[in-house]
Amino acid sequence: xxxxxxxxxxxxxxxxxxxxxxxxxxxxxxxxxxxxxxxxxxxxxxxxxxxxxxxxxxxxxxxxxxxxxxxxxxxxxxxxxxxxxxxxxxxxxxxxxxxxxxxxxxxxxxxxxxxxxxxxxxxxxxxxxxxxxxxxxxxxxxxxxxxxxxxxxxxxxxxxxxxxxxxxxxxxxxxxxxxxxxxxxxxxxxxxxxxxxxxxxxxxxxxxxxxxxxxxxxxxxxxxxxxxxxxxxxxxxxxxxxxxxxxxxxxxxxxxxxxxxxxxxxxxxxxxxxxxxxxxxxxxxxxxxxxx
Numbered sequence: 195x196x197x198x199x200x201x202x203x204x205x206x207x208x209x210x211x212x213x214x215x216x217x218x219x220x221x222x223x224x225x226x227x228x229x230x231x232x233x234x235x236x237x238x239x240x241x242x243x244x245x246x247x248x249x250x251x252x253x254x255x256x257x258x259x260x261x262x263x264x265x266x267x268x269x270x271x272x273x274x275x276x277x278x279x280x281x282x283x284x285x286x287x288x289x290x291x292x293x294x295x296x297x298x299x300x301x302x303x304x305x306x307x308x309x310x311x312x313x314x315x316x317x318x319x320x321x322x323x324x325x326x327x328x329x330x331x332x333x334x335x336x337x338x339x340x341x342x343x344x345x346x347x348x349x350x351x352x353x354x355x356x357x358x359x360x361x362x363x364x365x366x367x368x369x370x371x372x373x374x375x376x377x378x379x380x381x382x383x384x385x386x387x388x389x390x391x392x393x394x395x396x397x398x399x400x401x402x403x404x405x406x407x408x409x410x411x412x413x414x415x416x417x418x419x420x421x422x423x424x425x426x427x428x429x430x431x432x433x434x435x436x437x438x439x440x441x442x443x444x445x446x447x448x449x450x451x452x453x454x455x456x457x458x459x460x461x462x463x464x465x466x467x468x469x470x471x472x473x474x475x476x477x478x479x480x481x482x483x484x485x486x
Contacts, residue, residue: 196275196276196484196486197274197277197405197450197482197483197484197485198272198274198482199222199273199403199450199482199483200270200271200272200481201270201271201403201463201479201480202268202269202479202480203220203464204268204269204477204478205266205267205474205475206266206474206475206477207264207265207266207267207468207470207472207474208472208473208474209470209471210263210264210265211265211267211468211469211470212262212263212470213259213261213468214259214260214267214466214467214468215257215258215259215466216256216257216258216259216267216269217255217256217257217465217466218256218257218258218269218271218463218464219249219253219255219256219452219464220256220269221233221235221246221254221255221273222254222273222275222451222452222453223252223254223451223452225451226278227277227278227451228275228276228277228278228450228451229276229278230275231273231274231275231276233254233273234271234273235270235271236268236269236271237268238266238267238268239264239267240260241258241259241260242261242262243257243258243259244256244258245257249460251454251455251461252453253452253460253461269464274485277447277450290341290342291339291341291430291432292337292338292339292340293334293338293339293340296340296395297393297394297395299430299431300428300430302430306430306433307430310396310430310434311396312396312456313396313397313398313456314391314395315391316388316391317457317459320368320384320387320388321369321388322388322389322391322392325369325372325373326369326372326385326388326392327389327392329350329372330347330389330392330393332350333346333347333350333389334393340429344390344435345437345444347389347390347437347439348386348437348439348442351439352439352440353442355375355377355381355382355385356375356376356377357376357377357379357382357440358376358378359378361374361378362376364380364458364462366381368381368384368388371385378440379422379423379424380458382423382439383399383400383423383424383425383439383440384458385439386439387399387425387457390427397426397427398425398454398455398456399425399454399455399456399458399461400423400425400436400451400453400454401421401422401451401452401453401458401461401463402421402422402423402424402449402450402452403419403420403421403422403480403482404419404420404438404441404449404450404482405419405448405450405482405484406420406482419480419481419482421463421478421480422438422440423440424436424437424438424439424440424445426454436449
């Protein structure tokens, strides 16, 4: 399966901007499940400084600066992605390791365990409350396999929480999301990660895209796809396995990865600093097209 992914971000400023510095994480990375052709990046106005590098987690990063007056900024990235295999088909490889045993195995020597342990500590976004810990322990019962417990947690978040765009922002505390039982994919991923970490296990935040399918008999509209977020759990001696609590599925062919980190802040698509005296409007369009 191949996809052509186009992600366009446009800022419209009410007053001219004389200088801006930006960091973008919208170039997709290679994984075991996908291979990405070199991305085509378009930035307008043309940057005076443009640098590409990989961050601590291996994600592609663009840094650019525009040092001339401008009233708008458009960043567009187009990538051809080939899915190598459906990750949901390998779920049976993860065995029946109890989650308590997995937590012990994580302390063993080894590069993979060492790398995974950095995803155990809470971040400010993923802090667990006593209520969240109690919610976690309903899934992580004694002796249950780490896979079954994580999947059950995903099932419960999907069942117990309402998907409601606009109810939260990136600044909404997780305790408020848990109390109101409403949010979007980023909130549900952060909640699951908080739960997993509360029992001493590693979980990471994944930023990506999800292909949407038009209703039968109707043509899919351009630009209506959206950024998506889900989470993954590390199982010692097996590897990382992904879960999508927003859709209650194990991510497969329709889930395309941009990158991962401890939480949203590590993989936010575009952030920067501008010199301006006024507000701005933001427009984002994402298009995920199958290429046959």
